[in-house]
Amino acid sequence: MNAHDLLWGMTPAHLPAGAPAWAKDAVGTVVVRRAIVAPGFVAVGVRGRLREQRFAALMPMAAVQRRVAPEALRDVVSTRDLPALQALDQLRPVLAPLSWGVTGSAGFELATGIEALHAQSDLDLILRTPEPLDRNDARDLLATLDEVTCAVDLQLQTPFGAVALREWAGPSRRVLLKTANGAHLVIDPWQAVA
Numbered sequence: 001m002n003a004h005d006l007l008w009g010m011t012p013a014h015l016p017a018g019a020p021a022w023a024k025d026a027v028g029t030v031v032v033r034r035a036i037v038a039p040g041f042v043a044v045g046v047r048g049r050l051r052e053q054r055f056a057a058l059m060p061m062a063a064v065q066r067r068v069a070p071e072a073l074r075d076v077v078s079t080r081d082l083p084a085l086q087a088l089d090q091l092r093p094v095l096a097p098l099s100w101g102v103t104g105s106a107g108f109e110l111a112t113g114i115e116a117l118h119a120q121s122d123l124d125l126i127l128r129t130p131e132p133l134d135r136n137d138a139r140d141l142l143a144t145l146d147e148v149t150c151a152v153d154l155q156l157q158t159p160f161g162a163v164a165l166r167e168w169a170g171p172s173r174r175v176l177l178k179t180a181n182g183a184h185l186v187i188d189p190w191q192a193v194a
Contacts, residue, residue: 005070006031006111007032007067011063014057026048027057030045031044031047033056034178041058041059042058043056043057070126072111073102075092080115082118083119095125099128101125102123102124103124128157129156132188135168141169142166142169156168162177162178163189
């Protein structure tokens with residue numbers, strides 16, 4: 001399981017006793033998050049209808065009935081006419097040669113059919129980058145993303161975690177790398193964190 005994968009099969013019984021009521025109604029589809037967990041479990045986030053409704057939980061691996069990776073959603077088309085979905089349509093040909101996928105609200109909506117996007121939603125994407133992405137190439141890609149109809153938040157997934165494209169394309173020498181062990185300021189996101 002990778003961060004941003006969507007999973008089906010979690011039930012309210014898997015939630016801890018203090019979980020909010022909305023989480024019990026929303027566990028049908030959960031998203032894998034970055035965290036170190038005991039063998040046999042996967043760290044997940046439960047997503048409610050409201051933006052502030054997010055709950056971290058653990059799901060038994062044995063309960064997983066279905067898994068959808070972000071890459072499986074890049075060709076899914078929606079009939080809804082929203083800026084994030086228009087941006088996705090604009091970016092498909094640009095990103096076609098790359099290993100990318102849809103995450104966030106757009107990914108959730110495309111995978112489940114549950115309306116999670118609204119007119120102000122940004123478009124969250126992930127780009128698998130097993131090899132280092134030159135910072136000049138990152139700037140070029142960011143310039144392309146900034147031309148579409150809504151804000152695009154693209155995460156570069158390196159072998160050691162994820163870094164925001166916008167940050168990697170920026171002037172800072174060190175960038176924030178999100179890992180299962182937390183976030184770390186690093187010079188090279190393609191190097192293991194010491």
